[in-house]
Amino acid sequence: MKFxxxxxxxxRGEVTVLTGVTFEVAAGEALILRAPNGAGKxxxxxxxxxxxxxxxGKLGFSTEDVAYAAHADGLKAxxxxxxxxxxxxxxxxxxxxxxxxxxFDLESLLTRRAQDxxxxxxxxxxxxxxxxxxxxxxxxDEPTVSLDTENVARFAAAITAHMAAGGSAILATxxxxxxxSARTLDLSPYRAILQDAxxxxxxLDEAFL
Amino acid sequence: MIALLRRDLRLAIRAxxxxxxxxxxxxxxxxxxxxxxxxNSDILxxxxxxxxxxxxxxxxxxxxxRIFQLDYEDGTLDLLATAPLPLEAAATLKALSHxxxxxxxxxxxxxxxxxxxxxxxxATFWLVASLALGxxxxxxxxxxxxxxxxxxxxxxxxxxxxxxxxxxxxxxFGAEAVRRGAEGLPATTALLFLAxxxxxxxxxxxxxxxxxxxxxxx
Amino acid sequence: xxxxEYANPTRFMQTSxxxxxxxxxxxxxxxxxxxxxxxxxxxxxxxxxxxVKIIYLHVPSALMxxxxxxMMLVTSLIWLIRRHHVSALAAKAAAPIGxxxxxxxxxxxxxxxxxxxxxxxxxxxxxTSFLILFLFYLGYMALWAAIENPDTAADLTSVLCLVGSVxxxxxxxxxxxxxxxxxxxxxxxxxxxENVADVFYLPLLVSIAGFVLLFLALVLLRTRTxxxxxxxxxxxxxxxxx
Amino acid sequence: xxxxxxxxxxxLSAYAISIVILIGLVALSVWQSRRALTRLAEIEARRNAAKxx
Numbered sequence: 001m002k003f004x005x006x007x008x009x010x011x012r013g014e015v016t017v018l019t020g021v022t023f024e025v026a027a028g029e030a031l032i033l034r035a036p037n038g039a040g041k042x043x044x045x046x047x048x049x050x051x052x053x054x055x056x057g058k059l060g061f062s063t064e065d066v067a068y069a070a071h072a073d074g075l076k077a078x079x080x081x082x083x084x085x086x087x088x089x090x091x092x093x094x095x096x097x098x099x100x101x102x103x104f105d106l107e108s109l110l111t112r113r114a115q116d117x118x119x120x121x122x123x124x125x126x127x128x129x130x131x132x133x134x135x136x137x138x139x140x141d142e143p144t145v146s147l148d149t150e151n152v153a154r155f156a157a158a159i160t161a162h163m164a165a166g167g168s169a170i171l172a173t174x175x176x177x178x179x180x181s182a183r184t185l186d187l188s189p190y191r192a193i194l195q196d197a198x199x200x201x202x203x204l205d206e207a208f209l
Numbered sequence: 210m211i212a213l214l215r216r217d218l219r220l221a222i223r224a225x226x227x228x229x230x231x232x233x234x235x236x237x238x239x240x241x242x243x244x245x246x247x248x249n250s251d252i253l254x255x256x257x258x259x260x261x262x263x264x265x266x267x268x269x270x271x272x273x274x275r276i277f278q279l280d281y282e283d284g285t286l287d288l289l290a291t292a293p294l295p296l297e298a299a300a301t302l303k304a305l306s307h308x309x310x311x312x313x314x315x316x317x318x319x320x321x322x323x324x325x326x327x328x329x330x331x332a333t334f335w336l337v338a339s340l341a342l343g344x345x346x347x348x349x350x351x352x353x354x355x356x357x358x359x360x361x362x363x364x365x366x367x368x369x370x371x372x373x374x375x376x377x378x379x380x381x382f383g384a385e386a387v388r389r390g391a392e393g394l395p396a397t398t399a400l401l402f403l404a405x406x407x408x409x410x411x412x413x414x415x416x417x418x419x420x421x422x423x424x425x426x427x
Numbered sequence: 428x429x430x431x432e433y434a435n436p437t438r439f440m441q442t443s444x445x446x447x448x449x450x451x452x453x454x455x456x457x458x459x460x461x462x463x464x465x466x467x468x469x470x471x472x473x474x475x476x477x478x479v480k481i482i483y484l485h486v487p488s489a490l491m492x493x494x495x496x497x498m499m500l501v502t503s504l505i506w507l508i509r510r511h512h513v514s515a516l517a518a519k520a521a522a523p524i525g526x527x528x529x530x531x532x533x534x535x536x537x538x539x540x541x542x543x544x545x546x547x548x549x550x551x552x553x554x555t556s557f558l559i560l561f562l563f564y565l566g567y568m569a570l571w572a573a574i575e576n577p578d579t580a581a582d583l584t585s586v587l588c589l590v591g592s593v594x595x596x597x598x599x600x601x602x603x604x605x606x607x608x609x610x611x612x613x614x615x616x617x618x619x620x621e622n623v624a625d626v627f628y629l630p631l632l633v634s635i636a637g638f639v640l641l642f643l644a645l646v647l648l649r650t651r652t653x654x655x656x657x658x659x660x661x662x663x664x665x666x667x668x669x
Numbered sequence: 670x671x672x673x674x675x676x677x678x679x680x681l682s683a684y685a686i687s688i689v690i691l692i693g694l695v696a697l698s699v700w701q702s703r704r705a706l707t708r709l710a711e712i713e714a715r716r717n718a719a720k721x722x
Contacts, residue, residue, distance in 0.1 A: 013576050015664050049291050052427050068291045072284025076216070078223040083216075090212030091292045129288075202436050202512055203654070203661040353590065357583050361573055370569050371587065374562040375594045378601040385605055402604070406597070417590050424582040466684065477676045484687045527694045531687050538683040542676055641691070648698050655705040662712050 002026050003065070003137055003168065008057035009192070010040060010047040016055050017043050021190045024060075025170065027136075028163045030179045033172040035187035041172035042071070044187065045139045048170065067133035069140045073126040077115035081106055081125055084114055089132045100131040103158045104151075119146040127155055131162075138162065138169040144177070152177065210298060213289075217306035227275055231268035231311040232318060238264040239322040250327040257326035258336065258387035264322075265315045265340060266380055269347045272311055273372065274365040276303050276355040277422070286359070290426050300418035301411075304345075304352040312344030328391065335390025339403055343383040346407040349414045350375045356421035379406055434511030436654050443647045450647065454640030461634030469627055481539045483631060487638035489532035492560060495525030495642065499567070500592050503585035513650065515581035516657065518588065519571055520649030524642055526564040533557055552602040559598045563591050577657060 004024030009016055017040040025031045033041045046052045050063025075084050085097045085106075101107055104124045114122065123146050130138055138159070144152050156177040159169050163181070171177075221228040242260050246252055280286040289299055319340055320333045328336070354372035358364030386399035433439050465483035499518040506515035536554060537547040548554070570587055574580035 014578065014661065046287075049287075051287060051290055063291070064293070066291065068288065070284050070287055072287070074284035074288045076220060076283070076285070078220055079216070083219070087212055087216045088288075088292075091289075091294055093293065203658040204665065357570065357587060358573070360579075364573075367569055367573055370562075371566040374559055374566060374598070375591065377559055378594060378597040381598075381601040381605045399604070402601070413593075414590070417586055421583055421586050424579055424586070427579065462684075466680075471674065477674050477680050480680050481683045484683060488687070523697075524694065527690060531690055534686055534690075535683045538679055538686070542679050645695065645698055648702055652698070652702040652705045655702075655709045659705065659709045659712050662709075662716060666712075666716070 003061035005048070005060060006058045008044075008047065008059070009055040010043045010052065011055050012040065012043045012052075016192045018187065018190045019192045021057070021187070023185055025168050025183075027166045027168055028181060030159065030163060030169045030171065030182040032177075032179075032182055032184045033170065033187055034184055035172075035191075039187050039191055041187060042141055045070075045141050045170070045172060048137075048139050061137065065135050066137045066139050067130050067135040069127060069130055069138070069143060071141055071145075073122045074129075075114040075122055075126060078113065080111050080113050081117070082110040084125060085128065085132065088129045092133045092135075094132045094134055097132060100128040103131060103161075104128040104154060120148060120151060123147055124151060124154075127158070131158065136167045138167065138171075140169060140171045140173070142172055142174075144173055144175050210294060210302065213294065213299060213302045214306050217303065218309060221306065221310045227272055228310050229314075231271050232314045234271055235264050235268040235315055235318065236322065238267065239325055242326065254327045254329055254391075257323055257328035258332060258391055259384050260326060261319050261323060261328070261336060262339075262343075262380055262384040262387065265312075265319065265344060266347060266376055268315055269311050269344065269351060270369050270372065272307065273351040273355050273368045274358070276307055276352055277359040278355070278364065281359050281425075286422070287426060290422070296419035296422050297415040300352055300356065300422065301415045304349045304415075304418075307352060308345050308348035312340075312348050316340040316344060331393065332387055332391035335387045335396050335400070338400060339383045339386040339390075342400060342403045342407055343379050346379045346403075346410045347376060349407075349410040349418075350379075353414050353418045353421065356418040356425070359422065360425045379403065382406065431509070431511070434505075434509070434513050436513055436658070439513045440651060440654060443651055447644060447647050447651075450640055450644040454637055454644050457633055457637030457640055459637075461630050461632075461637045464630035465627075465634055469630055475543065478539050478542060479627065481535050482627065483634045485532060485535040485539065486631060487635040488528045488535065489557070490635060491638050491642050492525055492528040492532050492557065494639075495521050495528060496560065496563070496588075496592070496595070498646075499525065499588050503588040506581055507585050507589075512581075512657070513654065515585065516653040517646060517650045518584070519581070520653050521642075521646050522564055522568050522571070524645050524649070526561065526568065528638075528642075529557055529561045529564060533561065550606055552599075552606055555602045555606070556595075556599050559602070560595060563595055567591065577660065 002025065004022075006022050008021040009019040010021070011017065021044065023031060033044065035041055043052065045068065047054050048059065048063070049066050049068035051068070076087075079087070082097070085100060089095070089097050101110065104127060106125060106128060109117065109121060109125075114125065117125065123143075127143055130140075144155060147155060152175065156179060159171075159177070159179060163169065163179070239260065242256075243253060246256070277286060280289065290296055316337060319336055323333060323336055351368070351372055354368045354375070355364075357371060358367050361367065382399045382402045386396045386403060389396035389399060433442060462483055466480055469480065471477045471479060499521050502514040502518040502521070505511055506518065533554070536557075540549060540554075541547050567584055567587060570584050571580055574583060
């Protein structure tokens with residue numbers, strides 16, 4: 001699925017951190033966001049996921065098509081791996097959790113409670129949820145944190161399969177995943193402060209007394 | 210939809226879920242009152258409806274900050290907000306599961322605790338009826354309060370401050386229904402008001418709660 | 428020219444700056460005239476004796492306690508619908524004034540109640556309603572104080588104000604149902620039959636005007652303060668970004 | 670001073686307390702306003718200095 005944004009401005013708290021973000025991603029393509037810490041990668045991803053409405057600009061797709069994976073794993077410690085997955089499968093109306101379990105090699109962990117998992121195992125569980133959403137656009141915030149090389153490869157394979165099936169992904173990551181047809185987007189030129197764009201904040205009005 | 214309810218109930222009864230805490234608090238409160246006001250059963254039976262209602266209300270208050278806080282902290286709330294389930298429905302289900310884990314047990318326990326306060330037996334029906342009709346409103350108002358304070362570090366006390374004035378009409382009609390019932394006066398009017406409040410809350414508050422959640426997640 | 432122009436902070440600051448001294452002076456004038464007239468030049472009531480003089484404080488403050496909340500309700504709605512920052516800040520500015528008015532109404536009522544009813548506090552429907560209103564003000568202000576992001580705070584307090592209004596009204600009826608009360612009927616109404624007599628009426632009107640103007644002056648002043656705080660915050664955030 | 674009769678304490682205390690509270694509110698509002706004004710002036714000055722540099 002092809003998607004894009006036009007002239008997007010996003011805010012974090014009170015401050016507009018990004019302006020004029022424009023890009024387009026074709027079906028089967030991945031976009032990798034590069035920017036220094038605090039430049040607005042998370043802000044942009046939250047905006048794409050529909051959590052933070054954009055200050056201005058257009059989202060050229062429905063946020064209903066975006067599956068968002070945040071920094072936080074969003075797991076319930078007291079529930080087993082299977083219960084966690086089944087819950088999200090029910091929420092997204094997916095019957096079968098086996099593809100997700102197989103892709104991320106979770107079979108042996110199914111009955112284990114999430115609080116007994118290692119950080120990397122939690123991450124895998126959290127990422128496997130993406131496959132349950134059935135959504136075309138994956139918006140991923142630092143997905144490979146605390147994954148070892150083997151599992152990074154597993155994750156890369158999952159994204160590749162997703163893109164081969166016509167999906168697309170937008171990732172904030174520092175690792176080279178070796179994805180086919182991946183483009184990199186540097187966010188630095190869109191940082192609000194560098195352009196000193198006219199602000200939407202009426203309290204910054206120059207004529208203010 | 211049912212999945213969220215099932216998960217919340219499961220979490221409530223698993224270790225650390227806090228199920229029964231409100232009930233225990235209710236029990237302790239009712240046991241403490243006779244020590245405070247003396248064992249005179251005349252006085253106790255007169256204040257029993259009020260004590261039981263205030264006790265139920267405070268027990269409800271106890272678990273409010275758990276409604277969204279845990280989901281907010283571990284990131285589940287962000288994911289729920291992007292899920293196909295509308296937040297309005299999520300808020301309703303959260304209120305429902307809160308009621309099932311606090312309001313319903315309280316309603317069932319109240320007549321037995323009424324015995325401890327020598328409540329007249331004629332009032333038992335009114336007590337159960339008023340709690341059954343009134344506690345859902347308490348859960349829904351509490352969910353709204355919890356939605357308002359979800360992003361805050363120490364929201365627990367603030368929730369009480371926000372929610373208590375909202376609880377006032379429910380408490381008044383609820384306790385009034387039991388008191389009138391206990392004295393053999395007609396209590397149906399108060400009960401009807403209570404039902405109306407609960408119905409109104411069910412119709413409107415999910416939208417307010419969902420709006421507050423969206424504002425907090427921004 | 429439309430009223431929405433004042434929703435721009437700059438416009439609001441210009442206009443309110445010009446308006447504020449006039450309103451402040453007028454309110455002081457009305458308050459002094461009304462209260463002195465009421466205190467020195469009105470006869471005692473045959474039943475209540477000199478305590479009747481308390482109505483020149485009690486009635487206006489009670490009136491403003493409710494009107495302040497109504498104003499917050501309207502400005503909250505404007506913020507939610509049209510997202511004018513000044514509107515949200517005006518609601519924030521009005522809350523402490525409303526709280527103060529509620530406190531004055533409660534205190535003067537309690538002081539008056541002591542000789543009249545023989546007790547400072549009775550769970551009379553009106554007194555109880557004002558106590559509940561007091562709690563609403565407290566909660567509203569606490570929510571404003573607790574949230575860091577001012578826009579989120581404005582959003583959430585507006586929603587609270589909306590829901591709170593419904594429940595405040597509901598409480599009013601619930602409380603009536605709960606206790607029929609000993610409070611006297613409305614002191615002021617269009618129905619002249621039940622009104623307080625003219626000798627009390629005129630100074631009361633002046634004093635009410637004084638309270639309304641005082642409220643207005645304070646809202647303007649406090650809204651200006653809030654706008655300045657917001658501007659300072661916006662500038663500092665901007666500095667930190669660069 | 671009018672003759673307040675046996676209720677003098679009541680009336681006088683009501684007036685005294687109310688007026689004290691009102692003056693307190695006005696004083697608080699004025700003080701907050703002053704503080705916001707000076708703080709804003711400080712920041713503006715810093716900003717203008719940074720700009721002209």
